[in-house]
Amino acid sequence: xxxxxxxxxxxxxxxxxxxxxxxxxxxxxxxxxxxxxxxxxxxxxxxxxxxxxxxxxxxxxxxxxxxxxxxxxxxxxxxxxxxxxxxxxxxxxxxxxxxxxxxxxxxxxxxxxxxxxxxxxxxxxxxxxxxxxxxxxxxxxxxxxxxxxxxxxxxxxxxxxxxxxxxxxxxxxxxxxxxxxxxxxxxxxxxxxxxxxxxxxxxxxxxxxxxxxxxxxxxxxxxxxxxxxxxxxxxxxxxxxxxxxxxxxxxxxxxxxxxxxxxxxxxxxxxxxxxxxxxxxxxxxxxxxxxxxxxxxxxxxxxxxxxxxxxxxxxxxxxxxxxxxxxxxxxxxxxxxxxxxxxxxxxxxxxxxxxxxxxxxxxxxxxxxxxxxxxxxxxxxxxxxxxxxxxxxxxxxxxxxxxxxxxxxxxxxxxxxxxxxxx
Numbered sequence: 001x002x003x004x005x006x007x008x009x010x011x012x013x014x015x016x017x018x019x020x021x022x023x024x025x026x027x028x029x030x031x032x033x034x035x036x037x038x039x040x041x042x043x044x045x046x047x048x049x050x051x052x053x054x055x056x057x058x059x060x061x062x063x064x065x066x067x068x069x070x071x072x073x074x075x076x077x078x079x080x081x082x083x084x085x086x087x088x089x090x091x092x093x094x095x096x097x098x099x100x101x102x103x104x105x106x107x108x109x110x111x112x113x114x115x116x117x118x119x120x121x122x123x124x125x126x127x128x129x130x131x132x133x134x135x136x137x138x139x140x141x142x143x144x145x146x147x148x149x150x151x152x153x154x155x156x157x158x159x160x161x162x163x164x165x166x167x168x169x170x171x172x173x174x175x176x177x178x179x180x181x182x183x184x185x186x187x188x189x190x191x192x193x194x195x196x197x198x199x200x201x202x203x204x205x206x207x208x209x210x211x212x213x214x215x216x217x218x219x220x221x222x223x224x225x226x227x228x229x230x231x232x233x234x235x236x237x238x239x240x241x242x243x244x245x246x247x248x249x250x251x252x253x254x255x256x257x258x259x260x261x262x263x264x265x266x267x268x269x270x271x272x273x274x275x276x277x278x279x280x281x282x283x284x285x286x287x288x289x290x291x292x293x294x295x296x297x298x299x300x301x302x303x304x305x306x307x308x309x310x311x312x313x314x315x316x317x318x319x320x321x322x323x324x325x326x327x328x329x330x331x332x333x334x335x336x337x338x339x340x341x342x343x344x345x346x347x348x349x350x351x352x353x354x355x356x357x358x359x360x361x362x363x364x365x366x367x368x369x370x371x372x373x374x375x376x377x378x379x380x381x382x383x384x385x386x387x388x389x390x391x392x393x394x395x396x397x398x399x400x401x402x403x404x405x406x407x408x409x410x411x412x413x414x415x416x417x418x419x420x421x422x423x
Contacts, residue, residue, distance in 0.1 A: 051114060148238070151238040156234065186221070247285050248287070248335050250337070252341040256293040258346040292321075323362045356387070364394045371398075371400070372387055377404045
């Protein structure tokens with residue numbers, strides 16, 4: 001039997017490279033398992049890894065090995081029943097195992113290959129191909145690190161950064177510009193001097209005058225310096241900040257009496273998914289939580305998800321509070337503003353047109369993207385139809401979708417925040 005021994009030194013993070021290769025190979029299996037996990041997990045388990053099972057038949061690979069060849073004769077010591085050349089009868093009643101239990105008369109089984117993906121890998125697959133659309137980096141702040149990059153050519157700089165080729169090119173262009181007319185006159189004078197010597201050799205006066213002009217032109221050309229300080233060119237290096245965009249995400253949720261516990265749980269899952277996504281894509285991101293019934297209030301994350309306060313429904317109270325916070329704390333020239341609203345669609349009928357007007361006039365012109373998810377299996381009510389008018393007016397920056405069950409969260413989330421191709 002042959003043995004192949006790899007004596008190459010293990011590179012740094014070699015196991016990490018192999019793991020990434022394995023994850024790429026079985027991407028379809030892993031993505032399916034991640035999508036199923038997102039739909040069945042509780043909110044607090046969203047950041048953990050996941051156990052993935054792959055059928056054994058899907059991981060079979062070709063194997064090269066040496067088969068037994070030729071004719072072999074084997075004599076086992078202590079054999080008292082058979083001699084060489086005799087046939088051994090087939091055992092009766094199956095194998096000689098002593099396992100317990102009853103056998104099945106149909107189907108076949110195969111062990112599955114089970115492995116664990118980390119939290120980082122789980123989130124990578126969960127957020128793959130997702131990004132906040134229409135991101136405009138209006139203002140770059142909070143840059144903690146810098147990188148040195150080339151920024152073209154400068155006329156001043158450190159002698160160690162002189163660009164020889166650009167310097168000689170500039171000197172050559174300068175010499176051509178300053179001596180071009182003199183060189184043209186010199187060529188004309190030399191041609192005239194040759195003609196006079198050939199055709200009028202006795203015309204000493206004209207020949208001497210032209211020779212004097214030639215000496216003068218050559219002296220003028222020689223006085224043009226080969227290299228001047230104006231010609232020096234330097235490679236310009238500048239420190240460029242590593243930018244991080246400032247973005248704020250408004251999360252609005254209805255906690256009125258019409259919102260059942262199951263509906264609130266779906267809304268919580270959607271905002272948790274959105275919150276994880278934002279934290280993963282932006283180094284510096286602020287999230288504003290606004291919950292409302294008949295009145296709206298800004299709360300922290302804990303109260304937003306777990307408070308049991310209920311009441312009637314006036315959606316415009318949340319929109320008004322959002323607009324006030326935008327004007328007070330988040331100037332448009334510095335912040336990218338996004339918003340997501342979750343509701344079951346119930347609202348005081350006279351309040352739905354007010355919500356439409358607030359969105360169209362006071363919010364949508366200033367936000368990058370606004371998402372409305374309606375969590376209900378019922379027919380849409382007045383609020384949905386008023387929001388459709390907002391969607392018509394701001395088709396690029398406003399989106400609305402309906403959720404029925406927890407299993408719809410991930411597909412709807414991907415549809416709302418899928419990567420937009422730049423056209």
